[in-house]
Amino acid sequence: MERQKTDSELEMDIQIQQVEELSNSAIINSLNADCWRLILDYLSVKEILQTELTCKDWQKLMLDHISHRPIIIHSMKIDENTLILRQSSEAWCSFKRWVRKCGCSVQDFDMDCKHYKDVVETLRDNCPNLVGLKLSRLKKKLSPTDALHFQKLTWLVFDCCDEVTDDCVSQFLTNRLEELRITYNKRVTGRFLNNLKSVNNMKSLALKHCRALRFPFLLSVADRLSNLMVLELWKRNRSKIEIRDKLHLLFEHMPNLRELDIEIYDMLRRADEERRYTESNVFFESICRLKKLGRVNANFQVWDNHLEALVNSCKELMAVDLICNHITRRGLDALCRHVGPRLLELNLAESLLTDDDVAACVYACPKLLSLDLSDCPLLVSAVRRIAVARRDMRRSSKFADETFLRIPLPITMSRWDFYGDAEDFKDVVDVRFNTDGYSSVERQY
Structure with missing residues (x-):
């Protein structure tokens, strides 16, 4: 049984506490606010929060300082302003207590929400200055409301949030929103796009693996997305209304597109070679009008005439990923001639090109990553030919200053396409294997 303190012992504890408070006050008052700011700038957010628990005087000083620092809530450390939130319900309870005191300083929140409850409500009530918000695996459905949350929000991501609906997304569509990503969702139809203002600042839109997405909703508001610079649209379309042959109607309203990532499958149609060629004609005719296009990734077959028209029209291309099984040396030469010097990424999977063709392409693309x-x-000699090309370019006076050549070129191949020993050229080539469409780095040289 714990012994109770006597009156004299209690009085002594009070006196000690008063002395400590006076000592803390003396230390704090010995420096002005500017000096303390310079000192505390050397501390991370985590260290400041630990110091804040010392006493009331230190708490006041620390909370005043932290109110002027942009705090990032993340699962990994980015800089000294990052606060890492552990994946447990206990950590979330502690976080909610802290965010009531310091929520105004939180600018970015990027977390897996599997173990947390009332995430959006907590952030909405305490973090009015939130600029970026990424929620992953949010399980709870948000209550519908006509109010707009987080008026300073510029980027918003919902990843694997099954219960997020169009009404949920509409709560975040402020005038400042520039980037919106919704991935792996089964409820969003795209109806929320009707809430976009006639003139909006949206620069990037990604709708990937949204099972219920309806293309007509996106098409109906295309004229409001004229400022869009990045469009990512992945969809397995099981509707009788086909999408692939209507994409050009979307691009007509997006003249500022710089990055295009399209993976559309119309599951109910049976396309022959002639129809594929016809739809490719329409698709490439439309994207050739996008003069600012820098990256294109699309599951459309490309023939030599399409590739020639594309590189002639889009002079800023840096990354090309298309279905290239109809490409010959003619189309490849056009690509290298017009955009080779600036090309960073190139996908030639399933093409019928020869070793000579690929080696010539590598020579023409010194910045290839x-x-x-x-x-x-x-x-089997193809990889060696590529390695020789890269090594010759390093020695060439024409390419000697290219920093891109100083790192090994990553080459993705099917495992059965290469079984040699790359030890002799591991300094210039990094062979990686592709298994069922996913790049693996099990074996690197």
């Missing part, structure tokens, strides 16, 4: 040769009928 990624080359996919999966399922290409190349000889």
Whole structure:
């Protein structure tokens, strides 16, 4: 049984506490606010929060300082302003107590919400200055409301949030929103796009693996997305209304597109070679009008005439990822001639190009950082030919100053396409294997 303190012992504790408070006050008052700011700037957010628990005087000083720092809530450390939130319900309870005191300083929140409850409500009530918000695996459905939350929000991401609906998304569509990403969702139809203002600042829109997405909703508001610079649209369409042959109607309203990522599958149609060629004609005719296009990734087959028209029209192309099984040396030469010097990423998977063709392409693209040769009928010597090309370019006075050549070129191949020993050229080539469409780095040289 714990012994109770006597009156004299209690009085002594009070006196000690008063002395400590006077000592803390003396220390704090010995420096002005500017000096304390310079000192505390050396501390991380985590260290400041630990110091804040010392006493009331230190708490006041720390909370005043932290109110002027932009805090990032993340699962990994980015800089000294990052606060890492552990994945447990206990950590969330502690976080909610803290955010009531310091929520105004939180600007970015990026977390897996599997173990947390009332995430949006907590942030909405305490973090009015939130600029970026990414919620992953949010399980709870948000209550519908006509109010707009987080008026300073510029980017918003819902990843694997099954219960997020169109009404939920509409709560975040402020005038400042520039980037919106919704991935792996089964309820969003795209109806929320009707709430966009006639003139909006949306620069990037990604709707990937949204099972209930309806293309007509996106098409009906295309004229409001004229400022869009990045469009990512992945959809397995099981509707009788086909999407692939209507994409050009979307691009007509987006002249400022710089990055295009399209993976559309119309599951109910049976397309023959002639129809594929016809739809490719329409698709490439439309994107050739996008003069600012820098990256294009699309599951459309490309023939030589399409590739020639694309590189002639889009002079700023840096990354090309298309279905290239109809490409010949003619189309590849056009690509290298017009955009080769600036090309960073190139996917030639399933093409019928020869070793000579690929080696010539590598010579013409000194800045290349990624080359996919999966399922290409190349000889075993192809990788060695590429390595020789990269090494010759390092020695060439024309390319000697290219920093891109100083790192090994990652080449993605199918495992059965290469079984040699790359030890001799591991300094210039990094061979990676592609398994069922996913790049693996099990074996690197």
